[in-house]
Amino acid sequence: xxxxxxxxxxxxxxxxxxxxxxxxxxxxxxxxxxxxxxxxxxxxxxxxxxxxxxxxxxxxxxxxxxxxxxxxxxxxxxxxxxxxxxxxxxxxxxxxxxxxxxxxxxxxxxxxxxxxxxxxxxxxxxxxxxxxxxxxxxxxxxxxxxxxxxxxxxxxxxxxxxxxxxxxxxxxxxxxxxxxxxxxxxxxxxxxxxxxxxxxxxxxxxxxxxxxxxxxxxxxxxxxxxxxxxxxxxxxxxxxxxxxxxxxxxxxxxxxxxxxxxxxxxxxxxxxxxxxxxxxxxxxxxxxxxxxxxxxxxxxxxxxxxxxxxxxxxxxxxxxxxxxxxxxxxxxxxxxxxxxxxxxxxxxxxxxxxxxxxxxxxxxxxxxxxxxxxxxxxxxxxxxxxxxxxxxxxxxxxxxxxxxxxxxxxxxxxxxxxxxxxxxx
Amino acid sequence: xxxxxxxxxxxxxxxxxxxxxxxxxxxxxxxxxxxxxxxxxxxxxxxxxxxxxxxxxxxxxxxxxxxxxxxxxxxxxxxxxxxxxxxxxxxxxxxxxxxxxxxxxxxxxxxxxxxxxxxxxxxxxxxxxxxxxxxxxxxxxxxxxxxxxxxxxxxxxxxxxxxxxxxxxxxxxxxxxxxxxxxxxxxxxxxxxxxxxxxxxxxxxxxxxxxxxxxxxxxxxxxxxxxxxxxxxxxxxxxxxxxxxxxxxxxxxxxxxxxxxxxxxxxxxxxxxxxxxxxxxxxxxxxxxxxxxxxxxxxxxx
Numbered sequence: 001x002x003x004x005x006x007x008x009x010x011x012x013x014x015x016x017x018x019x020x021x022x023x024x025x026x027x028x029x030x031x032x033x034x035x036x037x038x039x040x041x042x043x044x045x046x047x048x049x050x051x052x053x054x055x056x057x058x059x060x061x062x063x064x065x066x067x068x069x070x071x072x073x074x075x076x077x078x079x080x081x082x083x084x085x086x087x088x089x090x091x092x093x094x095x096x097x098x099x100x101x102x103x104x105x106x107x108x109x110x111x112x113x114x115x116x117x118x119x120x121x122x123x124x125x126x127x128x129x130x131x132x133x134x135x136x137x138x139x140x141x142x143x144x145x146x147x148x149x150x151x152x153x154x155x156x157x158x159x160x161x162x163x164x165x166x167x168x169x170x171x172x173x174x175x176x177x178x179x180x181x182x183x184x185x186x187x188x189x190x191x192x193x194x195x196x197x198x199x200x201x202x203x204x205x206x207x208x209x210x211x212x213x214x215x216x217x218x219x220x221x222x223x224x225x226x227x228x229x230x231x232x233x234x235x236x237x238x239x240x241x242x243x244x245x246x247x248x249x250x251x252x253x254x255x256x257x258x259x260x261x262x263x264x265x266x267x268x269x270x271x272x273x274x275x276x277x278x279x280x281x282x283x284x285x286x287x288x289x290x291x292x293x294x295x296x297x298x299x300x301x302x303x304x305x306x307x308x309x310x311x312x313x314x315x316x317x318x319x320x321x322x323x324x325x326x327x328x329x330x331x332x333x334x335x336x337x338x339x340x341x342x343x344x345x346x347x348x349x350x351x352x353x354x355x356x357x358x359x360x361x362x363x364x365x366x367x368x369x370x371x372x373x374x375x376x377x378x379x380x381x382x383x384x385x386x387x388x389x390x391x392x393x394x395x396x397x398x399x400x401x402x403x404x405x406x407x408x409x410x411x412x413x414x415x416x417x418x419x420x421x422x423x424x425x
Numbered sequence: 426x427x428x429x430x431x432x433x434x435x436x437x438x439x440x441x442x443x444x445x446x447x448x449x450x451x452x453x454x455x456x457x458x459x460x461x462x463x464x465x466x467x468x469x470x471x472x473x474x475x476x477x478x479x480x481x482x483x484x485x486x487x488x489x490x491x492x493x494x495x496x497x498x499x500x501x502x503x504x505x506x507x508x509x510x511x512x513x514x515x516x517x518x519x520x521x522x523x524x525x526x527x528x529x530x531x532x533x534x535x536x537x538x539x540x541x542x543x544x545x546x547x548x549x550x551x552x553x554x555x556x557x558x559x560x561x562x563x564x565x566x567x568x569x570x571x572x573x574x575x576x577x578x579x580x581x582x583x584x585x586x587x588x589x590x591x592x593x594x595x596x597x598x599x600x601x602x603x604x605x606x607x608x609x610x611x612x613x614x615x616x617x618x619x620x621x622x623x624x625x626x627x628x629x630x631x632x633x634x635x636x637x638x639x640x641x642x643x644x645x646x647x648x649x650x651x652x653x654x655x656x657x658x659x660x661x662x663x664x665x666x667x668x669x670x671x672x673x674x675x676x677x678x679x680x681x682x683x684x685x686x687x688x689x690x691x692x693x694x695x696x697x698x699x700x701x702x703x704x705x706x707x708x709x710x711x712x713x714x715x716x717x718x719x720x721x722x723x724x725x726x727x
Contacts, residue, residue, distance in 0.1 A: 001432075001434045002434060002435050003432060003433075003434065003435055003438075004433075004434075004435035004438045004439070071570045071585065071586070071588065072570070073566075073569040073570050074562045074569050074570075074612070074613070075563075075569065076562070076563045076613075076615045078435075078615070078617070082435070083435040083615075083618070085613055097590055098590070100590070100592070101590040101591060101592055104592040104593045105592075105593060105594070211432075215431050216431060225445070225448040225449060225452050226448055226451060226452040228478060228479075228480070228481050229481070230480055230481040230482070233481060233482050234480045234481055234482065237480075238480045238481075241480060245448055245477070245478075246445075246448075247441060247442075247444070247445040247594070252431070274479070275476070275479070276475065276476035276479035277476075284431045286433070286438065286441055286442075287433065287437075287441050288440075288441040288442075288444040288445050288448070288477070290479075301452050325590050337599075339595050339597065340595075341595075342449075342452070394593075395593075398592070398593045398595065399595070400592060400595045400597060402597055402599055406599075406601060407576075407597065407599025407600055407601065408589065409589045409590055409592075409597045412590070412592045412593075
């Protein structure tokens with residue numbers, strides 16, 4: 001059975017990220033002949049000797065004109081073991097919001113560092129974002145190893161710089177790999193030119209990482225998307241059918257499990273787990289199912305069905321960390337919409353409690369946040385939500401802030417002190 | 426890789442994501458519609474919609490932008506599917522626009538770019554606020570940058586430089602009157618995923634997708650079917666070859682490929698081994714320029 005892994009790539013300008021991605025696609029035979037022909041043709045037009053694999057990933061006209069990647073692009077490749085969804089995030093400083101976007105859904109972030117330059121400011125920012133967004137795995141590709149003659153000492157120095165910085169940002173188990181994306185060393189196959197490195201290649205690493213936590217170890221969280229109530233429309237058999245459709249955000253559910261509905265607090269038990277393919281005895285994250293309950297409980301979109309063994313508190317006061325994604329400034333007194341799971345509520349920004357200095361990895365006082373800033377906010381909500389610490393649950397600790405007037409997405413939010421946890425160390 | 430029964434396979438994962446997306450739209454929008462051409466991607470999307478709301482019928486109509494150059498087998502398949510599922514079908518006809526002068530036939534005869542106006546008029550006329558499309562990010566470079574929820578302005582335009590960031594699985598479908606949102610539930614699927622899913626779910630498709638004998642002639646490296654909408658010019662000779670279609674668009678610009686693949690499993694094996702992209706092999710309109718798709722999308726194309 002083939003599984004799926006989502007990865008996000010990030011790096012500074014000119015560290016060879018597009019080349020690495022191009023090589024992963026090319027060497028895993030995910031680049032097809034006509035795409036490659038086009039790249040070769042354009043490379044030749046530009047007077048290049050080799051095909052510039054970076055051209056495979058730059059999709060928009062303005063990107064090709066400027067020779068930079070502006071927006072997150074999604075790429076797909078597969079091996080016999082696994083299918084991969086790759087979010088290719090632009091390297092420019094001003095596009096940090098794209099890194100946040102890519103990291104939000106990633107099982108692993110692949111960061112590039114030029115071995116000649118070592119750890120850059122941008123690397124530390126990307127490590128901080130990975131830590132903040134609780135990406136389960138981070139791989140740091142120490143690239144252009146061919147340009148330092150495959151020198152182990154140079155690699156070791158950069159690798160230990162990376163590890164020190166990662167630890168300071170609260171990241172553990174960061175994997176470093178010496179690579180030449182251009183030549184292909186340690187990208188798909190292990191290279192003979194780095195005999196002092198006995199670890200796996202980038203692709204081997206990606207094939208063997210565990211995607212996410214075990215569903216059975218987490219409490220059930222089930223945000224209700226909508227109520228399935230066919231009434232007359234599906235014949236007599238389903239006249240009284242009432243099911244709650246959603247995608248399991250975390251944990252495991254079995255028929256007979258005691259559950260609590262939030263925010264009402266009413267309790268019931270799971271009477272059935274339905275799918276179009278038939279009834280299930282158990283289901284787990286991230287399956288999309290329809291739950292039936294034993295009791296007639298008032299449930300609608302925006303409610304959550306959770307295990308009665310672990311019921312999160314509901315609150316109208318949310319402290320959170322936000323990555324600000326808009327040109328408009330955030331200040332205390334701003335009214336916004338907050339989207340959490342399947343519910344959207346009005347929110348008032350009561351306080352901006354500081355801004356994260358990513359270079360120093362600490363919080364400094366600030367009373368406003370601008371584009372690409374990450375900071376701490378206190379929000380008052382018009383109605384309660386079951387807000388859980390993002391630190392403990394990526395699935396139920398995340399929220400968006402939305403402009404109520406034009407609908408723009410203003411911020412990526414994380415409930416709790418994810419920021420302090422990152423910055424305090 | 427894993428024998429853990431509590432791990433989804435990649436197809437199960439993709440299915441679950443798509444169902445979540447489709448349900449979000451029905452929960453948050455007033456008047457969704459699904460673009461349905463009878464092509465494999467729209468067939469898979471409709472199959473996912475059926476599964477998302479079971480046992481309820483699919484709670485939205487389907488819309489077909491008919492170029493007037495469609496394969497008759499595909500139109501028959503479209504009608505049979507709509508009938509079987511009890512759906513309401515709306516058709517926006519490019520031919521009507523040409524007949525009454527609102528659109529003019531292009532010199533090259535292809536009608537794909539002409540679909541934009543009837544599509545936008547249908548969206549406006551029916552006040553559809555969410556439009557499901559079967560676009561996949563692996564199809565083409567501009568599509569690789571597309572969001573799952575993609576906002577369109579009053580003119581139906583896509584602004585690739587000003588897209589909303591899309592975080593976690595929290596989709597932002599807010600829009601103001603006149604705007605609408607294009608939603609791509611199978612964004613993350615590849616051509617191979619689609620075929621593997623068609624095999625796993627035993628989904629029926631128009632017969633054109635499987636190998637059959639057909640009179641074709643070669644133009645610009647593509648095999649075009651001899652018929653009302655495509656006739657060989659001087660120097661182009663007609664042969665009967667065993668072919669199938671990888672996409673089933675406008676007959677005047679959609680090419681067949683040589684293929685012996687008669688069953689789903691044959692097609693899966695063929696797609697897994699192929700060395701040419703789906704659009705590169707079969708769509709003349711995407712060969713016009715490096716940015717052909719981007720330009721059409723900006724104007725409001727699918």
